[in-house]
Amino acid sequence: MVARLAAPAIAQQLLYTLVFLVDRAMLGHHGSASLASMQISGPLVWTTVSLLSASTVGTVALVGRAVGAGDRALATAAVRGSLWFAGVVGVGVSLVGLLTLPVVPLLFPAAGEDVLVEAEGYLTVFLPSIPLFLLSFTGAAALTAAGDTKTPFIIGAVGNVINIALNYVLIFGHYGAPELGAQGASFASAAAMAWNAVVGLAVLSRRHGRVSFRGPGDALAALRRMLKVAGPSAAERAVQQLGFLGFVMMIGALGGSVMAANQALISIESICWLSAEGFGIAAAAVVAQRLGAGRRLDAAVAAKAATMMAVAFLSLFAAMFLLIPEVLLRAFTDDDAIVAMGLPVMVIAAVAQPFLAFSMVMSHALRGAGETRAPFVIMVLGGLVVRLFATWLFAFPLGLGLVGIWIGSTVDWVVRAALLGWVFFRGGWRDVAV
Numbered sequence: 001m002v003a004r005l006a007a008p009a010i011a012q013q014l015l016y017t018l019v020f021l022v023d024r025a026m027l028g029h030h031g032s033a034s035l036a037s038m039q040i041s042g043p044l045v046w047t048t049v050s051l052l053s054a055s056t057v058g059t060v061a062l063v064g065r066a067v068g069a070g071d072r073a074l075a076t077a078a079v080r081g082s083l084w085f086a087g088v089v090g091v092g093v094s095l096v097g098l099l100t101l102p103v104v105p106l107l108f109p110a111a112g113e114d115v116l117v118e119a120e121g122y123l124t125v126f127l128p129s130i131p132l133f134l135l136s137f138t139g140a141a142a143l144t145a146a147g148d149t150k151t152p153f154i155i156g157a158v159g160n161v162i163n164i165a166l167n168y169v170l171i172f173g174h175y176g177a178p179e180l181g182a183q184g185a186s187f188a189s190a191a192a193m194a195w196n197a198v199v200g201l202a203v204l205s206r207r208h209g210r211v212s213f214r215g216p217g218d219a220l221a222a223l224r225r226m227l228k229v230a231g232p233s234a235a236e237r238a239v240q241q242l243g244f245l246g247f248v249m250m251i252g253a254l255g256g257s258v259m260a261a262n263q264a265l266i267s268i269e270s271i272c273w274l275s276a277e278g279f280g281i282a283a284a285a286v287v288a289q290r291l292g293a294g295r296r297l298d299a300a301v302a303a304k305a306a307t308m309m310a311v312a313f314l315s316l317f318a319a320m321f322l323l324i325p326e327v328l329l330r331a332f333t334d335d336d337a338i339v340a341m342g343l344p345v346m347v348i349a350a351v352a353q354p355f356l357a358f359s360m361v362m363s364h365a366l367r368g369a370g371e372t373r374a375p376f377v378i379m380v381l382g383g384l385v386v387r388l389f390a391t392w393l394f395a396f397p398l399g400l401g402l403v404g405i406w407i408g409s410t411v412d413w414v415v416r417a418a419l420l421g422w423v424f425f426r427g428g429w430r431d432v433a434v
Contacts, residue, residue: 022160023185025267025332026167037118037182038263040108040252045126048093049133055085055234056141057367058226060281063145063211064288064368077217078226079142079204085223086138090131097127108252115259121183129190132197139200145285146211155199163192232372239376243383250391251405258402261341264332265406269349272317276357279310280364287368296430303365303424310357318350341402348406355413362420371429378419387412 027038059082066075101123105116140152169177170184180187207214251262283306290299320328325346329339363375391408394400400407423429 022164022167023189026171027182027185033114033118037115037122040104040115040119040248040259041122041126041182041186044104044123048097048130049137055082055089055226055230056138057284057372058082058228058230059138059141060145060284061229061288061368061370062222062226063142064285065292067146067211068289068292073215073217074222075146075211075217076213076215077219077222079211080213080217081219081223082138082142082226083135083201083204083213084219085227086134087131090134094128094130097123097130101127108249118182121181122186125183125186125190129193132190132193136193136196136200139197139204141281142204142211143200144281145288147285147289148210149282151203152200155196155203158199159192159196162195163188166191229367229370229372232376235376239380240383243387246388247391247405247409250395251402254395254401254405257337258341260333260335261338261345261402262405264329264338265342265345265349267332268321268328268346272314272353273356273360275313275317276310276360277364279306279313279357280361282306283361283365284368287365288370291369291430299369299430300427303362306365307358307361310361311354314353314357318353321346321350321353344403345406348403348410352406352410352413355410355417359413359416359420362417362424366420366424366429369429371423374423374429375420378416378423381419382412382416386415 023038059078062078063075066072066078101120104119104123108116108119140155143149143152166188167185169175170180170187171182172184173179177184203209204211204213206212251259283303286302286306287299290296290302325343326339328346329342333339363378366372366375387408389408390411391405394404394407395402396404398404
């Protein structure tokens with residue numbers, strides 16, 4: 001069952017990320033300033049979406065348990081509460097983001113005026129579209145927790161077609177449209193997420209679907225239960241993103257060329273960690289359903305199977321990083337200097353992939369069981385303490401620059417993998433109440 005759920009879940013995650021990958025690839029061919037601007041807007045986008053979508057951890061845990069136990073009323077209430085939460089919080093954060101947008105240039109003083117203009121153009125469109133992103137992710141999480149990963153995949157596939165077509169027109173100014181660069185990419189992404197959100201809500205509105213937001217059930221009570229599970233996960237993501245922003249600012253201190261090179265590298269690696277995310281989503285759903293049905297041993301077997309499949313899958317990507325690094329880099333940039341900067345980093349990225357896969361899937365499996373505290377503590381240690389210190393040490397005092405940045409992140413993944421494995425094999429996650 002893990003493999004059956006994982007394949008479309010991986011595809012779904014890749015489709016969501018393909019929206020941003022296509023943006024980066026097209027912007028890289030539009031100009032180095034456009035690509036470098038994604039080193040500013042990209043982390044801010046993912047920080048916002050990651051933090052706000054932490055509630056989907058509670059959605060997966062509660063909907064999965066309810067489906068496993070055959071409690072349709074609870075599943076319905078959980079879906080309805082999750083969607084209301086996503087919509088209300090999304091609107092509030094959009095308003096706050098627009099008000100604080102003028103602060104962004106102060107965080108990246110070395111980026112250059114042309115890079116900052118492109119980043120501001122992207123963010124002015126992204127911020128109002130935050131509710132669409134959250135509703136899209138929440139709807140997909142509810143369907144996945146109920147065992148339906150095919151529907152979100154199909155919805156995401158159409159969304160990507162919309163994004164690619166609008167990117168081509170709006171980034172480069174084809175067919176009489178204005179040449180908007182990064183802002184055009186943001187318009188295209190927002191349109192794709194609008195499609196994903198609207199169609200996802202339409203699917204969830206069917207009373208007799210696998211799961212629905214229409215029907216009996218106390219949505220407020222379900223939301224309280226979900227937030228209890230999601231709270232530590234939200235704190236975990238906050239720490240993770242705080243560490244990530246510090247990580248990004250260190251990259252920004254190395255200048256615009258390094259920012260552009262890192263964006264090309266991140267674009268390549270994102271395929272890997274989103275593949276791991278897909279295995280993790282499948283693991284979380286199966287673990288939640290098995291525990292809801294009282295099948296504790298099956299839950300452990302599913303978590304192990306998903307983790308090992310992810311490690312094997314990402315090891316294949318690691319081999320590609322070693323065998324065809326230049327081919328991969330040139331998919332995102334034509335600049336020879338940027339490619340030369342990225343080549344030695346691909347070796348470090350290859351080493352990181354098995355540890356990244358293990359960490360991400362094991363974290364999801366524990367969250368699916370309702371165990372969110374241990375991943376939070378590990379995130380604080382790895383993502384905030386280890387990553388920032390190791391990155392600073394290798395990049396600046398030891399003078400390794402961009403290579404040092406990636407050594408620091410790899411040290412973080414190794415530490416997390418060891419600690420998460422220890423928590424899982426101790427077995428206390430099987431007894432967590434949701």
